[in-house]
Amino acid sequence: MAVMARGPSDTRFIVAAAVTAVGFLAVPFIIVRAPIESVMGPIQKIFYFHVPTAWMLMVSTLVAGGASLRYLFRGTPGSDRVALASAELGILFGICALVSGPLWGKVAWGKYWTWDARQTSTLLLWMLLLAYMLARTYGGPAARKLAAALALFSAANVPLVYYSVRVWRTLHPDSSVVPTLDPRMRPALYLSTLFFLTLWGVLLAYRLRLERVRAALAELEIAVEDAEEAV
Amino acid sequence: MADEPEVATTPLLAEPVRPAFFTQVLTIVRKDLRIEWRNREIAYTTLFMSGLIVLIFAFAFITESTNPGPGATAGILWVAALFAGTVALGRTFDRERENESIRSLLLAPIPRPAIYLGKVLATAFLMVLVELVVTLLVGFLFDARIETYPFRLCLMLFLGTVGFAAVGVVFSAALLRARSRDTLLASLLYPVVIPVFLAGAKGTGQLLDPLTPDLGGVVFWTQFLAAADVIFLAVGLWAFEPVVTGE
């Protein structure tokens, strides 16, 4: 059975997972060494993890949308699996962003939730991905196509959500925070982002593996039933 | 031999002349509106429901004799439109399912995008009619200045409704045969149309402000609604066929 044999992709996966594990150890040191922000103080350190998780949410939404577009028009099960895995990762990283953000906000601005533009947009994107999982699970006979359509609308919705909520309210550190960032803080942020991107890729590959095994299992079940009936 | 008069003959297997795309769209729209006109079920029930929602919000928000401000009034109007629209969408596709007419519609030689656009326009038309009545009700109950910029108000309502219908038709069609259709339609539709709702509510709120109507803001939100409509219609035109035919 192909899914159980070890191959080159297995080795690549183990290497990538090992690199990610090293990142778990290395990145906190780099973040601790980054200078303390003069206005907010140490609480600003959450930024190095909070911002990349929010970016991973956006990446997941866009990848899910792209994969869903391919699935809707080519019908390739592989694209559907990528969309599902991406949506799950989006929910995971989204919840990380939605928890770390308010913790930062509580210390920096005194309130957990301020209906700030970025905060609200992140919540909306996250809810779109939750809706994707609902559609997938309870959508009836056309569940996969329905979920794919939803993912497509969600990806197209990303600029609309961000733009409309930003015009509605703005309290967040300015959207151009990265260019105005202290240069000594940039390496930590970029490294942290790279670490989260690698983590995202590793988790996606791992999750896709589960879906491939499940698909192979479903095919095998049908084959076994046929074989047993023939006997 | 005398010249035989030329008899025009049409080949037996001539290619039928297909109507133009927009003619087919209008056929679908006319079909839906004609069916609706016969019993007016969706119009009456959604109108009544919108009125009830407006009343419920009035009980929730009005204290003593003060009316809600223009922002809240606009919000109430758009929430009523949102809920009523969801019911209308569900009911429109219920009809297709009950009589299995969706199958005939899909078998007919009409391009799927034409079916999609026809459904969107028919649903939007019905919803706008209901929303106009609800707007009058809101203006009456909350003393809102709906008469100051009626054209801009109607335009915003129309654009918002088209955006809502553009997404709703795709999801309703996909949920046609799902058992959890009633619960799932709102759960899937609302997150996607929140930017449209936000733009409509904020823009209408700025229009209804009696002291300083922010026309710059109104223009922005109207343009935003138009852009959202273009995006959602484009996605819907692509996504409708796979979801309505796929299992």
Next chain:
Amino acid sequence: MTRLIRLLSTRIAPPLVALLCALPVWAQEYEPVTEASQPKTDPSPFVIGAYGFIWVAVLVYVVVVARGLGRANREIEELRRRVDAASRSA
């Protein structure tokens, strides 16, 4: 894969947790710029809480996927046995 998970949870997670507990050492480097810019709430539990939540969430996800993979592989083994049994009795 279960080997990797076991490795993560037994060899890597404990020193990681120890590292997290040691992070407050940076608090001693803090120098307020002005009186007004000093945060009124102690930020350490919030920072540790945020980091900790992210790592726990990722670990939980990995464990859930690993369990699903283990279950699916076991079912494949079971089906293989049934196929072998069916072909032997044929």
